[in-house]
Amino acid sequence: MSSPSPSPSPDVALNSVLQENRVFPPEPAFAKRAHIGSMDALAKLREQAEKSPDAFWTEQAAQFHWEKPFKKVREGQLPSAKWFLEGKTNLAFNCLDRHLTTARRNRAAIIWEGEPGDRRTLTYFELHREVCKLAAGLRSLGVKPGDRVGIYLPMIPEAAIAMLACARIGAIHSVVFGGFSAEALRDRMNDAGATVLITADGGWRKEKVVPLKAMADQALESCPTVKHVVVVDRLKKELSLEPGRDIRWDELVARAPVDTSVEWVDAEHPLFILYTSGSTGKPKGVLHTTGGYMVWTGLTTKWVFDLRDEDTYWCTADVGWVTGHSYVVYGPLLNGTTSFMYEGAPTTPAPDRFWDMIERHGISILYTAPTAIRAFMRLGDEPVKKHDLSSLRLLGSVGEPINPEAWIWYRNVVGGGRCPVVDTWWQTETGGIMISPLPGAVPTKPGSATLPLPGVHVELVNREGKPIPRGQGGYLVIREAWPSMLRTVWGDDERFKQQYFSQVPGKYFTGDGARTDADGYFWIAGRIDDVINVAGHRLGTMEIESALVSHAQVAEAAVVGKPDALKGTAIVAFVTLKKGFTPSEELKAQLGAHVTKEIGALARPDEVRWAEALPKTRSGKIMRRLLRDVATGQAPKGDTSTLEDFNVLAALRKDEE
Numbered sequence: 001m002s003s004p005s006p007s008p009s010p011d012v013a014l015n016s017v018l019q020e021n022r023v024f025p026p027e028p029a030f031a032k033r034a035h036i037g038s039m040d041a042l043a044k045l046r047e048q049a050e051k052s053p054d055a056f057w058t059e060q061a062a063q064f065h066w067e068k069p070f071k072k073v074r075e076g077q078l079p080s081a082k083w084f085l086e087g088k089t090n091l092a093f094n095c096l097d098r099h100l101t102t103a104r105r106n107r108a109a110i111i112w113e114g115e116p117g118d119r120r121t122l123t124y125f126e127l128h129r130e131v132c133k134l135a136a137g138l139r140s141l142g143v144k145p146g147d148r149v150g151i152y153l154p155m156i157p158e159a160a161i162a163m164l165a166c167a168r169i170g171a172i173h174s175v176v177f178g179g180f181s182a183e184a185l186r187d188r189m190n191d192a193g194a195t196v197l198i199t200a201d202g203g204w205r206k207e208k209v210v211p212l213k214a215m216a217d218q219a220l221e222s223c224p225t226v227k228h229v230v231v232v233d234r235l236k237k238e239l240s241l242e243p244g245r246d247i248r249w250d251e252l253v254a255r256a257p258v259d260t261s262v263e264w265v266d267a268e269h270p271l272f273i274l275y276t277s278g279s280t281g282k283p284k285g286v287l288h289t290t291g292g293y294m295v296w297t298g299l300t301t302k303w304v305f306d307l308r309d310e311d312t313y314w315c316t317a318d319v320g321w322v323t324g325h326s327y328v329v330y331g332p333l334l335n336g337t338t339s340f341m342y343e344g345a346p347t348t349p350a351p352d353r354f355w356d357m358i359e360r361h362g363i364s365i366l367y368t369a370p371t372a373i374r375a376f377m378r379l380g381d382e383p384v385k386k387h388d389l390s391s392l393r394l395l396g397s398v399g400e401p402i403n404p405e406a407w408i409w410y411r412n413v414v415g416g417g418r419c420p421v422v423d424t425w426w427q428t429e430t431g432g433i434m435i436s437p438l439p440g441a442v443p444t445k446p447g448s449a450t451l452p453l454p455g456v457h458v459e460l461v462n463r464e465g466k467p468i469p470r471g472q473g474g475y476l477v478i479r480e481a482w483p484s485m486l487r488t489v490w491g492d493d494e495r496f497k498q499q500y501f502s503q504v505p506g507k508y509f510t511g512d513g514a515r516t517d518a519d520g521y522f523w524i525a526g527r528i529d530d531v532i533n534v535a536g537h538r539l540g541t542m543e544i545e546s547a548l549v550s551h552a553q554v555a556e557a558a559v560v561g562k563p564d565a566l567k568g569t570a571i572v573a574f575v576t577l578k579k580g581f582t583p584s585e586e587l588k589a590q591l592g593a594h595v596t597k598e599i600g601a602l603a604r605p606d607e608v609r610w611a612e613a614l615p616k617t618r619s620g621k622i623m624r625r626l627l628r629d630v631a632t633g634q635a636p637k638g639d640t641s642t643l644e645d646f647n648v649l650a651a652l653r654k655d656e657e
Contacts, residue, residue, distance in 0.1 A: 020404050024411075025443040030393075030420060034306050034440020042441045045454040056455060057083075057483065061295045064094050064334070067264045070291070074481065078508055079501045081481035083292035084267035091271060091294050092135075092168035093262050095333035096128040104336040111312065111361060112157050115204035115344025120157055124336070127161070130253075132260040134165035137252035141228045143196055145170030145263050148273065150194040150226070151319075152185055152216055154178045154203020155343045158232045158249065159319045160329045162198045167271060167290075170263035174273040174285070177320025178203055178210060182218035184283075188275050189223045191285055192490060197223075198249075200232035201239050206345045209235065217242070267291025273490045274322055276428050284499070285490030286322075286428050292483030294334065296432040300453065301331030304422055304436050305365050305394060312391075314340040314358070315367040315398075322428040323398055327367060331432075346372060352383035359387040366414070367396035371556075371616060373406045373414075378555030378578050381413050389414065394439055397423045400621055401524045403546035404446035411446075425449040425524050427510065429500065431484030434458060435522050447546065448521045456482060458522070460514060465504040473515035473525060478508040527624075532561035532569050541624065544605070547598035548573060551591060553581040558614050558622045559605070562631040572631040573605040574614060574652070583610040607631075613648045627652075 031037040036045065049056040054073045061070070061084060070087025099105060109127040112120045122130065143149060149171045153159040155178070166173035174192045176185050178200075189197065199216045202209045213231060217240075220226055229246045233239055239248070271290045275283040305313060313332055317323035332339040340361055346354050354376070358366065376384070395415050397407070402423050411421050420439035426432060435458065437443075437450040444450060452458045459467055460474035468474045478485075485508070489496040503509040513525040526542045541559040548557035556576040564570035575591065577583065588608040596604045609631075615623045629635065630652050 020445060020447050022404075022408075022446055023443050024420075024445075026420060026440050027418070030306075031440040033308070034438070035302060036306075036438045037440040039441050042438060042454070049455040053455070057295070060299050060455075061087075061291075064294060064298060065089060065098050070267060076481075078478075078481050078485075078506060079497055081485070082268050083289075083481075083483045084295070087267040087291055088264040089267060089291055089294065090168065090170075090262045090264055091290055091330065091334075092131060092164045094294060094298075095164060095167075095330060096124060096131060097262070099124045099336050100128060102336070107336065108312075108338045109333060110157050110160060110339055110341055112341045113343070113357060113361075114156070115207070115342075115348055122157060127157075127164075129258045130157075130161050131164040131168060132258050133253035133256040134161055134249075135168040136256035136260040137230070138165060138171065138196065139169055139260070140252070140256070141196055141230075141247075143169060143171050145265065146172065146270065147196075148172045148174055148192040148194040150185075150189050150192065150197040151175040152178060152180075152197060152199040152212060153232065153319075154200055154205075154210065154212065154234060155318050155341055156200070156203065156232070156234060157341065158198075158200070160341070163272075163319065163325070163329055164333075168260065168262055170265045170269060172270045172273060174275070175320050175325070176275070177318055178212055179205070179318075180320075182215040185216065186219035186222050188283065188285075189219065189226060191275070191282070192273050193225045194223070195225055196228045196230065197226050198230045198232075200234040201237065202235045204344050206348050213240065265290055268487070270487075272325065274325065274428055284492075284495065286486045287488050287490050288431050288484065289487050292485070293431050294330070296482065296484035297326045297331045298334035300433045300436075301327060301337075302335050303438055303453065304424060304433055305367070305396065306439050307332075307335050307337050307365075309336075311364045312338045312340055312362055313365040313367075314342075314361075314363045315396075316342070316346070316354075316369070316372065317367075317398070322431070323367075326432050327398075346375070347379070350383075351379045352386060355384050355387040355389060358389055358392065362391040364391050365394045365396070366392060367398060369399035369621075370397055370402040370406055371399065371621065373397070373402070373410050374549065374556045376414075377406060377409050378576070380579060384413050389416065392416075392419050395419045395421045397421065398426075401449075401526055401542045402447060403542070403549050405546065405550040407446035420444065421446075423447070423449045425512075425522070429486045429508075430478075430482070431486065434478070434482075435524075445517075445521060448517070448523050450521050452522070460516060461504060461507075465507070470516045470518060470520060473513060475504070475528065476510045476512045476514045476522075476524070477504050478510065479506075532559070532571060543599060544571065544573070544595065544603045547595045547603065548575060548591060548605075550598060551594045553577055553587065554591070555579075556614060558611075558624055558627055560624050560628040560631050562628065564606070570606040571603070572607045572609065572627075574609050574611045574627055574630075576611050576614060609652075611648075611652060613651075615648045615652070 057073045066089050068088035070084035072085040075082045106123050108121050109124045110122045149166050151162045201213045232249045268289045273285045315327040424433045425435040434456050435449040435452050457480040515523050544559045545557045555578040558574045561569035592604050615626045
């Protein structure tokens, strides 16, 4: 039996060892055209948000349509703040109807490409018609404001149409990622009490059919509240329908009116439930409401991506995740932007699929995950360089901290050394981006999310909840309410308060560790659960992983701790090599020496284990808790419904036998 890990000093939450000194100021030509084109302009916004918050938020909210103006900007404090009180609006109206009297009417709202190569384009006018028809169809099925509608679809335009149709009639949508199992779908539909499920016969992923309808049928054997199932005929094959319950999408909308009335809802009316899974317990249904989410999502999309009328914008997330909600559907459409959607895998049928689509569609903004970037790095530069990516003008990163090596590769190889990189930090619970550079104003540093956005109040605290000075690492908290914050956990307000507000009273506890540098820039270290306690020093796994990935032969790395009698915790590194390199004991020694050189002997891995691939969620995040189980020889624990490929985990466990 090993001894317990030494407790850190209460004044030190996290020891930071990563050193990164490169700085990239905004290009003058970019800054000249930007919505926020200088640090002075940004400072003025911050000052207004700080000194006159009601005036600041009123001005931002005025960019959207309110059928009934709100009378009060905010009421209450964390955790129970409410926003834009007595105001009435509708998110679908703001995404669609208000553009129809402008030049955006015939602009492409969604450009879509399926994995097999089929394509569709919907203008704002056409998308509005499709949303109205489905909204009318849902009303004909008895869906009323406040009813829950499940959405279990591949990444096809109907997914966005379904979300917007629910918003139009005041129904609460709960999107379940199309790669989830029947069990995961069942649990989420039962928790939400959904009355209708919208699904498809299937979708394409890695040249294989994902049998969504079959999995939905299995789930619905134990979903007593679901009375109707709307089925999209994606595959154009024989479709199995249960009489009295199932109806084809095309039949439901065939005779529906194209001018379905809008349900004007209170700003605090629930908009959607999105389930997040943890290491233990049932998934949490994060609830977001309408008005505050609309304002912050629309605003941050405009600011962070510096949207222009001519942009074709591609956020690669699936709508099953919050990134897909906020920055594939709602944020871009609120701004009248053209949003590109892709159904399938990034390297199907060839390693250059992403870059080929960017070239063919003239994509100007790309927003993707560090995991995807590192996977592309592993394939080498050649698939990227065979395509003309000159249409790109801005790159974004989302989902987890990005290591400096991947940031530089992304900027230089994908962006040609000319595109700014906006590394964004936010969460399902925050609803929208909280920390990010604004590309026309903020100098960027590889690996740093830089500065909080205007109106956002984040800080670092120690284990006792006291603020810590710059240069140190601590726990990331949000000290004041913001418009797009989650309002509760569906059906479990006590869990909401316990999960997010019990650790640091009066403040939202993000669960992430971070440090600030001398310029006040934030460097996110990842989940507090992923901090390793080595001989009394608390080290963020992201920093050690960054050092490993900076080695020329390493494509990706994940670091976890396992109990050690002497040090408290030993560092175990799982390493995936780039194409063309072979594992060896000599390379293990080189990697240990490389980490020592980069950040010090304290962070040198005690073990290096080779991995053909790492266990990841379907959104691309590495599941380090499963790697901890592998490192300690234990069977996987907790919720594994989000794991993309169980074979990866099986291979790692087999290697340990």
